[in-house]
Amino acid sequence: MAKMRYIQAINQVFLDEMERDKNIMLFGEDVELAIFGDTREVYKTFGPERVYNTPICENSLTGMAVGAAAAGRRVILHLMFGNFVYTGMDAIAHQMAKLRMMTGGQMDLPITVIAGYGGGRSLAGQHSDTPFPVLMNIGGVNVVTPATPADAKGLLTTAIRGNNPTFFLEASGRGGDSGEVPDGEYLVPFGKATVHKEGSDVTICAIGTMVRPALRAAKTLEAEGISAEVVDPRTLVPLDEDGIAASVSKTGRLVLVDECKDRCSAASHIAAVMADKCFGDLKAPIKRVTVPNVSMPYAGVAEMAIFPTPEKIVAAVKSVTGELAGASA
Amino acid sequence: MAKMRYIQAINQVFLDEMERDKNIMLFGEDVELAIFGDTREVYKTFGPERVYNTPICENSLTGMAVGAAAAGRRVILHLMFGNFVYTGMDAIAHQMAKLRMMTGGQMDLPITVIAGYGGGRSLAGQHSDTPFPVLMNIGGVNVVTPATPADAKGLLTTAIRGNNPTFFLEASGRGGDSGEVPDGEYLVPFGKATVHKEGSDVTICAIGTMVRPALRAAKTLEAEGISAEVVDPRTLVPLDEDGIAASVSKTGRLVLVDECKDRCSAASHIAAVMADKCFGDLKAPIKRVTVPNVSMPYAGVAEMAIFPTPEKIVAAVKSVTGELAGASA
Amino acid sequence: MTEIPNVDEQRRAEWLALYERMLLIRRSEERVGKAAQAGEMPGGVHLYIGQEASGVGACSVLEDTDFITSTHRGHGHFLAKGGDVKAMFAELWGKRTGICKGMGGSMHVADVSKGILGANGIVGGGIAIANGAGMGIKVGKEKAVSVCLFGDGAANQGVLMECLNMSMVWKFPVIWVLENNGLSEFTITDKVTAGEQTDRARAVGMPAVTVDGNDVIAVQEAMKEAVDRARAGEGPSFIECKTYRIRGHLEAEDAFLGGYSYRTQEEIDAWKTPDKDPILRFASRLLAEGGASQADLDEIEDRVSKQVEEAVEFALASEDADPELIFDITFADQRP
């Protein structure tokens, strides 16, 4: 175990995996000087034969990832901001997500696309999106949202070694968070949720960037006598429905926390699944703490007004555990 | 009232509205000879000064709609297939959906984008998508899914006269359906669900193309003593949450039918909203009849295997009304 | 017309093989068209009739290890690159013996083992894939080339400029083969296109030529030069093949057009004449300069007809696609 920043954990995986497997290539805009820090030294170490610092043209880059994979390479594409998923959407939705199926399973597409997502830093509408829903809905691509440096390492390694297209969405604003990261080879399997904190009164299911405020909220609630379990799906595709359901069935209450815009969010989808699978165990309405259906404003006060915060999570929990809070008060 | 085909109703609105308001322009690929039939005679009547038959370049077309609107025009863009929403996604998500907000409300964007969606005709993966979820999630654009020729007329007229970007998604395979359409000016307001059939045991909330199989299922169920109410949201953004909730509160059961892939579908979102708002009235799990998270296969048998059908809807309803069916048998 | 040296026996055999490949495409497409017109074939069907020389000429100089990307009009490319006609027909009829197990259909025929990365229903969809394959080849230090076959309509998609640029910057072994049939669906491409498309390649410094796309030998020669350059690490080339689509945009065209039209019957007929039709032309040339006899051509005609009928029988006799498969093949080793 070593204490490491989130972004360092990612950077280290790139260096380790590209060293281990000479068939891995990496490309993207400005990856040479590593604007996000996560590709630092990658170009110096492996480029220019295996690393391409590209022009600005996301539409082609996503399609090229498919072509390079079809030609036998193991591919890492850095898309920089999650918003650029929309810019490169055509080949993501039409080729990357569908080609295996459309060719009757003829080709593996070992592609890892990495991009930073999320708001909270006054980058305004075009640099603050959380594009999970579109990636989840198109089918055919995995979606991974590590919340901690350790999960970043473990999930990225699994993504790179896997044979399916995977979107590894890093929390842009959380690059500096640090945490313990296992030494040496470390893989976290896809489709296994993790419980960051156990509890018995309510399940708070928090995704990616939202794990931290969820844990804060859980602490506040604990002090008020409400025992919250904080569950993190870690991967949205595949989704650990059973793992989340187990927690919901135990606590009987569910609050989802997701930085997506609300409509058709990951939160909505998990809520829908639980309203089907866990209906008999539910004691209260399922609540969602998400971003309203507007684009992220610039001004800090405006941004914070619509952003999920520990306070909003606490309020949502209390709206379904009213009597418990009363009991312990 | 006149009996009219769905596609004719749409075509007539284009002709009528462009006649009424000289500020309306229309453009898109192959709109001159009207590959979908819905722009027939439009070019002949109003082009080439107000109608542009464009080259193939969806990425620009969506952005140009924004520019033309900013320059003061009322804009109709035909995107042909719903899949090409992904191809033109960049400017949809980044400009059309956000520019009003990002400029502090300085500009109206009276844009109607029309595209045909849905599978069932062996057009395979790249021509069968139902792209509601991405449009619903990005925020800032309306999403309209008329199921009948009358609603097609009424909603399209509302879309064209409105001042917000609206995606009018026509049911590709349903162009030939006919129905009674009110004569003269006819507007259907956004955000008002409609009840196609009343019932008391279960609410079947069906979207767009799915209204027809839902009505068939309701008929079958009726014969077996189960009274299903068929609700059609008609517009997904804005969504008539109260209208749907009223039906769900009345029946206590909800089955959603949606041609979207399941994950983060419109069905998921409506389920999530109802699992919050109507929890106290729900007597059974909320069920979704959707397309699994795979791309649409080519072969008819394979396509039908994953497509929502009346049989699957009946089965889903029975899974939540088991005791009723028994009682009436 | 290209100058021909004395035709030796090897050359004769090669030419007959080109002819046979073109004829196989023609007869296959005619048969598919018949099935589509009769409503036997599901989905949208876009035929390659009239354009055989460009696909066959282009693929004639490629190995199985070389890649092609194709278009919605991809049957001809599939067969030109060595795809199996039975497996293609079974695919078009939606059978589990199809090359894509019935999951892809007409717009997605692919045989990765032969380097055919697939027909593609997205206009311009093959452009970035071909460029990426070129990148992948270069990273893998392989000798292969990647050939992008695309239409004049697709040439207006911006990914073309993006990929022309990148292929040039990094000297990817990519050959850009524009099949300019003058039409994009029901639109005359010239009406929506400014300038010459070869100039878009020249703008990034790429060698670009225009050839008679109905002359299989002219296409082949331009390709040879381009492939040699690519294999030598000298980078990409652009070849425009001028040709014409004789059939409708899709077989159901008349229904879509509802009585309107975008071209005259005379225009179509002019491309069916012995001087213009790529197969009739090459037949005359084979007889005149290629050392072939009418008997050679007749034999090929017979063989091809039999092959096509066998393919139809194979397709019709095969079992329908397996719906369960969908869940196995969406991902490698993972359920969707």
Next chain:
Amino acid sequence: MTEIPNVDEQRRAEWLALYERMLLIRRSEERVGKAAQAGEMPGGVHLYIGQEASGVGACSVLEDTDFITSTHRGHGHFLAKGGDVKAMFAELWGKRTGICKGMGGSMHVADVSKGILGANGIVGGGIAIANGAGMGIKVGKEKAVSVCLFGDGAANQGVLMECLNMSMVWKFPVIWVLENNGLSEFTITDKVTAGEQTDRARAVGMPAVTVDGNDVIAVQEAMKEAVDRARAGEGPSFIECKTYRIRGHLEAEDAFLGGYSYRTQEEIDAWKTPDKDPILRFASRLLAEGGASQADLDEIEDRVSKQVEEAVEFALASEDADPELIFDITFADQRP
């Protein structure tokens, strides 16, 4: 350097106005940079310092009814097209008095009443918008023009080819102004670009020129010609302005670079010299040939400094953005 006729009084006033506009941009940007470096300003801040001549030259021939689209580096364009400096500063500080009410910030400053369709955080995002505005103008039979200001990095986005093509096909009144500062973030654009970008315009038959983008008069003259052509219905033009970005890609650049660099200090300094810097250059010329005195320039310096300080005060004194507004402005007459 462009030849100048005898400078009359009107010309003198015009030149001084150009100078003042460039200086206003420079002093504003310096002040914004200071605030950003001090951590007072949220978000990413991309300064226009060193490129003032191209934006000012380009916008100097436009009316309020003409449109511009801009980039992430848009403050200079905003001011050049007549945007209000107070409203811009208030926007950058996230205040409700901001031109976008604090909702857009640095990357989205827009004033639709002045034809400024907005800075844009999506590289290349303005290209299709400008083209669409050109289309809209044409449909409305108006006399306006639409000017797209974009960078050399953006020029590699395929929408450029798409829109160059369409603007040419239909003769939209669009002027494509490429501000070629040689850099895209931390990448030397030449390393990822093949050929000359003007040739991409020439490939569709569009008139294209390259001018010294640090010479405000050269830019203005090229623009005049292009605007005249556009207003006369003769279609689009392409103008490449060669210039240089003196500041970092964004003000937090050092933190992002973590000790690495993509250019030398000498290179930067070479662009700050009196021959190269667009403002110093134009000052000398004003004194030498423009009939201006040092006192004129000093007066302008004073006025501009005051204007900037007033703008800062205005911004700082304003109330924070109103979060409730988000729900009112996402749609016209509709809650989100």
